[in-house]
Each structure stands twice: as structure tokens, then as C-alpha cells.
Amino acid sequence: MKPTFISEIAHHLDKRTIVRGWVYNKRFSGKIGFLQIRDGTGFIQGVVVQKDIPEAMWELANKITLESSAIIEGTVTKHPRNDVYELQVSNIKLVQMAEEYPIGKKEHGPDFLLDNRHLWLRSSKQWAIQRIRNTIINATYEHLNSTGFIKIDSPILTPAACEGTTTLFELEYFDLGKAYLSQSGQLYIEAAIMSHGRVFDFGPVFRAEKSKTRRHLTEFWMMDAEAAFVEHDENLKIQENLVSFIVESVLKKNQAELKILERDIKPLEKIKAPFYRMTHAEAVAKLHKLGSDIKEDDDLGGDDETLIMQDLDKPLFVEKYPAKVKAFYMKRDPANPELALCADLLAPEGFGEIIGGSQREDDYNVLLNRIKEHNLPVKAFDWYLDLRKYGSVPHSGFGYGLERLTGWICGTPHIRETIPFPRLINRLYP
Numbered sequence: 001m002k003p004t005f006i007s008e009i010a011h012h013l014d015k016r017t018i019v020r021g022w023v024y025n026k027r028f029s030g031k032i033g034f035l036q037i038r039d040g041t042g043f044i045q046g047v048v049v050q051k052d053i054p055e056a057m058w059e060l061a062n063k064i065t066l067e068s069s070a071i072i073e074g075t076v077t078k079h080p081r082n083d084v085y086e087l088q089v090s091n092i093k094l095v096q097m098a099e100e101y102p103i104g105k106k107e108h109g110p111d112f113l114l115d116n117r118h119l120w121l122r123s124s125k126q127w128a129i130q131r132i133r134n135t136i137i138n139a140t141y142e143h144l145n146s147t148g149f150i151k152i153d154s155p156i157l158t159p160a161a162c163e164g165t166t167t168l169f170e171l172e173y174f175d176l177g178k179a180y181l182s183q184s185g186q187l188y189i190e191a192a193i194m195s196h197g198r199v200f201d202f203g204p205v206f207r208a209e210k211s212k213t214r215r216h217l218t219e220f221w222m223m224d225a226e227a228a229f230v231e232h233d234e235n236l237k238i239q240e241n242l243v244s245f246i247v248e249s250v251l252k253k254n255q256a257e258l259k260i261l262e263r264d265i266k267p268l269e270k271i272k273a274p275f276y277r278m279t280h281a282e283a284v285a286k287l288h289k290l291g292s293d294i295k296e297d298d299d300l301g302g303d304d305e306t307l308i309m310q311d312l313d314k315p316l317f318v319e320k321y322p323a324k325v326k327a328f329y330m331k332r333d334p335a336n337p338e339l340a341l342c343a344d345l346l347a348p349e350g351f352g353e354i355i356g357g358s359q360r361e362d363d364y365n366v367l368l369n370r371i372k373e374h375n376l377p378v379k380a381f382d383w384y385l386d387l388r389k390y391g392s393v394p395h396s397g398f399g400y401g402l403e404r405l406t407g408w409i410c411g412t413p414h415i416r417e418t419i420p421f422p423r424l425i426n427r428l429y430p
Contacts, residue, residue, distance in 0.1 A: 001073070007041035009085050012076045019044065019087060020071050023064055024122065033061050035089070037072060042256070043124070046072055046087045053090060060092055067122070069095035110416075117421055118430050128257035129418055132250055133406045137202070139249035140223055143242050144200050149225060152192040152199040154185025160380035167209040181206035186224045186397060187329070187384055190360065193228040193395055194387065200225040202402075210425050213302060214414040215352055217403060219423040226397035232331075232341040232359045235396035236317055239345060239355055240273040243315065243405075247271040250409055263411040267313065267349060275345070276316040283308055283318045299325045300344070305352040312348055319343035328370040330358040341396075351408035357398025364388035 004017040021039030028034070035046035048061045064070065074087040103119055113120045120126055141151070157179045173179035185201040192199040202223045209216070227238065247268050250258070258265055278286070283304075287294050290307050294300070300308070300318065309316060323332055323340040330340040342358030361367045367388055371381050378385075406418040416422040421430065 003071075005041040006037070006039045006044045009042075009044060009076055009087075013078060013085070014076065016073065016075050016090070017087075018071060018073050019046075021069070022122070023068050023070060024066060026061075026064065026066070028062060035061065035064070035072070037070075037087070038122070038127075044085060044087055046074060046089045048089045048092075052088075057092055060094060061089070064092070064094070065098045066101045067098040067119075069098070071095060114416070114422070114427060115429065121420060124260050126417065128254075128260040129406065129410050129412060130420065131257045132254050132410050133402065133418060135250050135253050136246050136402065136406055136409065139246045140200075140202070140242065142249075143245040144198075144225065147198070147238070147241075149198040149200050149227070150196055152189050152196065152201055153203065154182065154188035154201045154224070156182050156204065158182050158188075160377060167207050169206050169208050183207060184222060184224055184399060186226065186399060189224055189226045190384070190395065190397065191387055193226050194391060194393075197229075198225070198227040212425065214416075215302060215404060215407075216424075217415060217419060217422055218425060220415075220419060221402040222399050223402065224397065224399040226360075226395060228393050228395045230359075230396045231394050232319075232343075232396060235357055235359060235398060236275075236277070236319070236343055237273070239343075239357060239398050240275045240315070240317075243275075243345070243355070243400075244271055244273045246405070247409060258410075261410055261412070268409065270313050271315070275314050276312055277343075278308075278316060278318055280318055280321040280339070297322045297325065300346075300353075302352055305346050306350045309346050309348050309350065314348060315354070316346045316348075317343040318346060326358070328374040328376065329360050329367070331361045347404075347408040349408065349411070351404065354404045354408060355398050355400045357396065359394065359396040362388060362392045362394055364392070 001016065001018055003020050004012055006019060019037060019039055021037050023035050024038050025036035026034060031050040033048040035048060037044050037046050050058045071093040072087065072089055073091040074089040077086050077088055079086055102116060159179060168183065169181040171179055182205050184205055185203065189199045189201050200223060203221065204219055205222045206219050251265060251268055283300065284294055284296055287304055287308055292304055292307055294304055319342065320333055320339040321342055323330065323338060326340045326342055330342050333339040333341050340358060344353045345355035346352060347354045361370060364385060368385060371378055403415040403418040407415040412418055416424065
């Protein structure tokens with residue numbers, strides 16, 4: 001008899017089958033017991049009736065500990081009242097009897113749970129978050145591939161920074177001097193658009209800023225996309241179509257996971273392009289009316305992002321920031337050179353920025369001056385400047401943080417739960 005994944009158990013109604021997994025909970029009442037079983041693909045209840053199995057099997061079912069691994073055989077039935085399936089257990093083969101499990105039903109503090117992250121990942125809510133994260137990743141690949149983008153990998157070790165060196169992890173690179181862990185693959189995949197037109201990368205990046213907010217991690221995963229012959233307005237359309245597709249994919253494929261997370265899906269059902277747009281100047285004016293003390297040339301802080309979204313039911317592009325608070329590679333607005341052709345996409349429900357993007361500066365001399373203005377080492381950017389010498393074209397790009405996007409879609413307040421093993425300024429274990 002072949003084992004069955006729990007996710008496919010409905011195809012075996014009224015048939016005998018085998019499930020291989022872990023007993024994550026149990027309860028017994030008189031001569032009947034209930035084993036809650038998890039196999040990675042889903043969850044099912046195993047019903048154990050004393051009169052239907054040998055006495056030794058009944059004793060094993062009673063003494064089996066939480067998180068013990070087992071191979072369980074039984075007949076698949078449908079619950080008489082709920083729209084779920086059960087396994088009428090006829091045989092239990094113990095694989096390993098677990099020691100007393102440290103994570104119980106009682107409330108545990110975040111430090112305890114993070115110290116035991118390798119075990120906490122087994123909980124139903126953490127399981128659900130990682131499954132939705134997986135859907136987001138796959139949906140990103142599917143949508144970008146279908147619209148002409150291909151994946152190009154960028155290096156993790158770099159000789160210079162994308163946006164200054166103050167938040168970089170620095171190391172000695174053999175005899176070549178200093179190297180840095182990448183903040184973003186953007187500059188490198190810009191090189192690839194000259195051969196492939198539209199490209200993206202997806203990998204870990206590192207930020208050494210000493211931030212402890214619920215929206216920050218030291219190591220996280222970022223998707224960067226770049227496209228040739230795409231200017232500012234089209235760049236925003238690409239972003240909103242991608243986000244709409246990702247949310248649609250999660251709603252289609254992860255209803256069970258969203259239910260486990262008790263996520264209200266009504267706000268997600270409204271996430272369809274086009275999104276709202278507002279200039280930075282308009283955003284500052286609105287924030288002043290709402291009581292913020294933001295200055296005209298300030299970047300938006302986390303509180304400002306939450307405040308400005310409180311009456312909006314779809315994401316908002318805040319565009320055309322003051323150029324002096326943005327990166328050197330962003331193209332200036334021809335209508336007002338004090339502004340950058342950039343936009344941050346803010347999620348509703350208080351989850352803040354999920355995407356940052358801009359049109360890139362494509363003129364060699366202008367870009368060279370920007371690098372000097374930002375006091376960056378010109379020699380380290382010689383290769384990047386070369387891209388403006390040989391067939392430069394208007395181009396744009398953007399990047400999203402996977403954990404922030406996952407946190408918003410899951411409704412998870414702190415993004416430390418959206419990555420399997422979070423790295424924070426005060427946490428490097430496990």
C-alpha cells in the first residue's frame with residue numbers, strides 16, 4: 001500500500017491508506033482517542049477506537065508523545081458534521097518516540113519561541129506563513145516569466161555599496177582589500193538588461209542598520225527587477241500588476257493557510273490594479289492635516305506610512321520624492337530636477353513600504369556627477385558607468401522585500417515570523 005499525502009487524502013475516501021508524519025496533539029476520552037497528525041502537506045485527525053485495534057496498539061496510541069514520528073494506517077472517512085476528512089486508525093508503526101516537547105499550549109514569550117525557532121516552525125501558524133511565502137515566490141517567478149523577464153543571479157560579495165556604506169557588513173577580501181555583503185542586486189542586474197531586456201534576481205541581502213522595528217531584519221530576501229526601455233509610469237504599472245497577481249495567487253492556493261492565520265481576506269480581495277498614486281508633496285500635505293510633523297524634504301517614516309494609509313483600501317504609490325533623500329542612481333524628474341522619478345509602494349492595514357523603485361539615470365556624465373556628489377568611490381563604479389557608454393537606454397527597476405510582502409498578506413505584525421530563521425541585531429541563534 002502506497003503512502004498518501006494528507007493534501008491528497010480526499011481522493012482516498014472510504015479506502016485504506018497510509019500517512020507518514022508527526023503526532024502534534026492528542027486527546028483521549030474513555031475508549032476512543034484522537035491523534036492530530038501532520039505530514040508537511042496538511043493536517044488530519046486520526047480516530048483510534050479501542051475495540052477495533054489490538055491492545056498493544058491501543059497502549060501505544062495512549063503513550064505516544066507529542067511530536068513523535070509515526071507511520072499510521074487507516075481508512076479515510078468524512079467527518080459527519082464538518083467538511084474535513086479523518087483517518088480511522090487500524091495500525092500505528094512508531095518511527096521515533098519524541099522526548100517531552102518544550103513548546104506547549106501555554107503562552108510563550110517571543111524570546112523563548114525564537115530560541116526554539118527550529119521547533120516553533122512546526123506550529124500550524126508558522127507552517128501557514130511559510131506555505132504562503134512559498135506561493136509568493138512561485139507567483140513572482142510565474143508572473144515575471146510570463147511578461148518577458150528572466151532570472152539573472154547577482155553576487156552577494158560586492159566591492160562597493162548601492163546606497164552608501166553606513167549600513168553594510170564589511171569584510172577583508174583576501175589581498176584585494178575590503179568587500180561588502182550585498183544590500184541589493186540592482187546594479188548588477190542593470191548590466192543584464194543590455195543583453196536580455198527584462199531581468200530579475202531573487203536572493204538574500206544584508207543591512208547592518210541597527211534597527212529594532214517590527215519591519216526590519218538584518219538578513220532578508222529581496223527580489224530586484226530591471227527593464228530596458230521602461231520609464232517611470234510603466235515601471236509603476238509593472239509593479240501593481242505583479243502585486244495583484246501575487247495576492248490573487250495566494251487567495252487561490254492558500255485558503256486553508258489564511259484560515260489558520262485567521263486572516264480577514266476581504267481587504268486582500270480588493271487588491272487589484274490600478275493602485276492609488278500620490279506625489280511626495282501631496283503625501284506631506286495630507287500627513288500635516290493628519291497631525292504629522294514631517295518636513296517637506298523628509299523621507300516617510302514608519303509612522304507616516306501607517307498614518308497615510310489609514311483610509312485607503314489598496315496600496316499607494318508615493319512618487320517623486322526630493323532627490324536629496326534618495327539614491328544616486330535615480331533619474332531626476334525633467335519637470336522638476338529637485339525631484340527623483342521614484343516611488344515607494346505602501347501596503348494598507350499598517351504594513352508600510354513593500355516596494356521601492358525608480359527610473360535609473362541613463363546618462364554617463366550625469367551619473368558620474370551623482371556618484372561624486374554622494375562621495376562614493378568612482379573607481380568601484382567604473383563598470384557601472386560603462387553601462388552608460390555602450391548603448392545606454394532609458395530603463396527602470398524596483399525591488400520588494402519578501403518578508404514585508406509576506407507579512408502584509410499573512411497579516412503578521414512582526415516580519416521576524418515570515419522568514420524561517422530571522423537574523424536581528426540581537427539574534428544570531430539558532
